[in-house]
Each structure stands twice: as C-alpha cells, then as structure tokens.
Amino acid sequence: MENNINTPFGLRFLIMLLNVIICIGLLYFQQTIFIPIAFSVLIAILLYPICKKLEKHKISRLFAIIITMSAIFSIASTILIMLSAQMIELSKQIPAMGNRIMALLEKIMPLVEKYLHISPSHQIDLLNQTLSKSLESGGQMIGTLLSSTTNFFSTIFLIALYVFLLLYYRDLFSNFWMRVIPEDEKEDATDLLNKVDHVIYNYISGLMIVMAIVAVLNIVGLKLLGIEYAIFFGLLGALLTIIPYFGIFIGAIFPTLIAFATYDSIWYPLGVIGVFSIVQFLEGNIITPKITGSKVQVNAMAAIVSLTIGGELWGASGMILALPFVAILKILCDKIPSLQPLGYLLGGEIHEEKESVIGNLFKKYYEKFRLLLFKKDKLK
Numbered sequence: 001m002e003n004n005i006n007t008p009f010g011l012r013f014l015i016m017l018l019n020v021i022i023c024i025g026l027l028y029f030q031q032t033i034f035i036p037i038a039f040s041v042l043i044a045i046l047l048y049p050i051c052k053k054l055e056k057h058k059i060s061r062l063f064a065i066i067i068t069m070s071a072i073f074s075i076a077s078t079i080l081i082m083l084s085a086q087m088i089e090l091s092k093q094i095p096a097m098g099n100r101i102m103a104l105l106e107k108i109m110p111l112v113e114k115y116l117h118i119s120p121s122h123q124i125d126l127l128n129q130t131l132s133k134s135l136e137s138g139g140q141m142i143g144t145l146l147s148s149t150t151n152f153f154s155t156i157f158l159i160a161l162y163v164f165l166l167l168y169y170r171d172l173f174s175n176f177w178m179r180v181i182p183e184d185e186k187e188d189a190t191d192l193l194n195k196v197d198h199v200i201y202n203y204i205s206g207l208m209i210v211m212a213i214v215a216v217l218n219i220v221g222l223k224l225l226g227i228e229y230a231i232f233f234g235l236l237g238a239l240l241t242i243i244p245y246f247g248i249f250i251g252a253i254f255p256t257l258i259a260f261a262t263y264d265s266i267w268y269p270l271g272v273i274g275v276f277s278i279v280q281f282l283e284g285n286i287i288t289p290k291i292t293g294s295k296v297q298v299n300a301m302a303a304i305v306s307l308t309i310g311g312e313l314w315g316a317s318g319m320i321l322a323l324p325f326v327a328i329l330k331i332l333c334d335k336i337p338s339l340q341p342l343g344y345l346l347g348g349e350i351h352e353e354k355e356s357v358i359g360n361l362f363k364k365y366y367e368k369f370r371l372l373l374f375k376k377d378k379l380k
Contacts, residue, residue, distance in 0.1 A: 040162030086232030221275035
C-alpha cells in the first residue's frame with residue numbers, strides 16, 4: 001500500500017491508461033469471444049430466480065434450467081414468427097407503395113422547381129441515382145445477411161450453451177469467488193456481488209416489462225389510426241427500446257413512411273408521429289424511470305457516452321450491453337475508495353423528484369407485478 005502511495009500520480013495515471021487501452025483493444029479485436037459471454041451472463045442472471053423457484057418445488061436443477069430456457073425460447077420464437085409473417089406481407093406491398101411515393105413526388109416536383117430552382121429532369125436524375133444507390137445498398141445488405149445467417153445461428157447456439165452452463169455450474173463460480181477473496185474481505189465481497197447481481201437482474205427484468213408495455217401502447221395507437229401492419233411496427237418499436245434514448249425514434253421512422261405512402265391525408269403520418277411521441281413521453285418520464293431508472297443510477301451524459309463507445313466497439317450489441325455494464329462499473333467504483341470519484345462522475349448526485357399521482361400508482365402496481373413474477377433470491 002505504501003509503495004502505491006509513493007508512486008507518482010503521473011506514473012499511476014499512465015499505468016491505468018495503458019490498462020484501459022489494452023482492455024478496449026481486447027474487447028474490440030476479440031468481440032466474437034466476448035459478446036456471447038456478455039449476453040450469456042446477463043441472460044443467466046435474469047433466468048436464475050426462475051430456475052431457483054422451480055428447484056424449490058423439488059424439480060432438479062437440470063430440468064429446471066431446461067424448462068426455463070424452453071419457455072424463453074418459445075416466447076422469443078413466437079415474437080420472431082409474428083414479425084416474420086408481417087414482414088412477408090409488408091414486402092408484397094412494396095411495389096404498390098413505391099408507385100404511390102412516385103405519384104406524390106410528381107406532385108411535389110413543381111414546388112421544388114418553384115422554390116429551389118431545380119428542374120424536373122434534374123430532380124428525376126437525382127431520384128434515380130438515390131434509388132439505384134439504395135437498391136445497391138439493399139442488395140449488399142441482403143447478401144451480408146444471408147452470408148451471416150450461419151454465424152448468427154451459431155452465436156445464438158453458443159449463447160444458449162453458455163447460459164445453460166452458467167446456470168448449471170453457478171455453485172462452482174460462487175465457490176471460486178469465495179476461494180479467491182481473503183477471509184476478512186468475504187463479507188464485503190459477497191455484498192458487492194449481490195449488489196451487482198441485483199442491478200443486472202432488476203435492469204433486465206425491468207427492461208422486458210418496459211418493452212411489453214411500449215409494444216402494447218404502440219400497437220393500440222397504430223390500430224386506432226388504422227395503420228397496416230400495426231403489430232409489426234409496434235413490436236419493432238418496442239424491441240428498439242433496448243437502445244436507450246434513440247431506439248423508439250428509429251422505430252417511428254418506418255410506420256411514418258408507410259402512412260405517408262399509403263394514405264392521401266397528411267394527418268395519418270402526423271398521427272403516427274403523435275402516437276410515438278406520446279409513447280416516448282410516457283416511456284421516458286413515467287414507465288422507464290419507475291422500472292429501471294431507480295435501479296440503474298447512471299446520469300444521461302454517462303449513458304450517452306457509453307452508448308457511443310459501445311456502438312463503436314461492438315455495434316448494436318455494444319449499445320444494448322452498454323448501460324447495464326456501466327451500472328456494474330459504477331457499483332464497483334463506489335466500493336473501491338480510489339475509484340469513488342469515477343463512480344460519482346458516472347452517477348452524480350441523485351435529487352429526489354416529487355412523485356406524481358400517476359407515477360406512484362404505476363410504481364405500486366409494478367412492484368406487485370414484479371414480485372409476483374420475479375421473486376428474487378439473494379446469492380448464497
């Protein structure tokens with residue numbers, strides 16, 4: 001400890017910076033190894049309470065894991081089948097929608113010529129160039145998707161295998177943790193592990209509930225407007241909420257374009273924007289803060305930076321994993337004295353806000369629902 005104190009600050013900072021660079025390099029260049037492991041850890045923590053509850057009913061650990069994973073696989077498969085069926089139906093309507101968009105553009109051309117002084121022939125050339133580039137990019141995307149299908153399924157299989165092994169050998173990992181930690185620090189280490197486990201579990205289980213609520217709100221709103229493929233766009237918008245702050249806006253683009261291409265009135269696209277804006281307001285101010293916001297106390301600046309870094313390192317997977325792992329980092333920093341300033345920077349001071357009547361009511365029934373479905377056992 002004395003050597004650490006006597007070490008110049010500049011040298012200690014340089015060593016820490018080199019360690020960070022090495023870790024980032026490993027995460028970037030070995031992402032095929034670390035991404036499945038990262039997802040597996042989060043999913044295993046989410047499924048652990050369900051397995052534990054089944055084991056309390058005299059079901060063996062092996063069958064409890066199989067039942068739990070089979071149920072999750074069935075739910076995910078049902079959602080994917082619904083999305084795929086809607087996508088197939090939507091693809092059949094693309095030619096007619098393209099003709100509709102062309103007809104609308106022909107009406108807009110005189111206005112573009114009048115105000116922007118671009119001739120119709122030049123507009124058509126620009127449009128053809130844009131469409132050809134889009135088709136080329138689309139073809140490349142489809143080719144990439146088809147070529148990576150095998151990798152996708154192999155990754156899913158690997159994640160499922162990791163999840164099974166993490167759940168089955170959880171006692172082995174727990175005992176390993178206890179063997180590594182010195183005897184006089186075991187109590188603090190167990191407390192730290194429980195806190196990390198608690199944050200990950202509450203964040204992921206809360207996120208699943210947020211996505212379900214957002215999906216219902218999206219589908220109901222789009223159905224009331226009479227938008228076709230409301231189930232597809234509602235589920236897609238809900239799935240994109242796994243990307244905080246930006247996901248729901250990305251999900252609103254597609255149904256807005258469909259409404260613009262399908263209906264004569266401008267009120268339908270505006271109505272779609274209104275539906276997603278209302279859902280975004282409810283999700284950002286009531287739903288998410290009451291479910292996940294109090295569990296993952298990371299300020300907006302740290303969240304956006306982590307999303308950017310995660311996206312650069314691991315793409316969409318990095319954006320999904322960024323927030324829970326930053327929350328874990330904050331817990332570790334809060335427990336290590338030398339890193340507590342970094343923990344403060346990630347979270348900052350938490351100011352108590354005045355609770356609304358709707359917010360309190362929502363929180364009350366959410367807690368009852370969460371305890372009913374996801375009764376959590378502490379790590380032993």
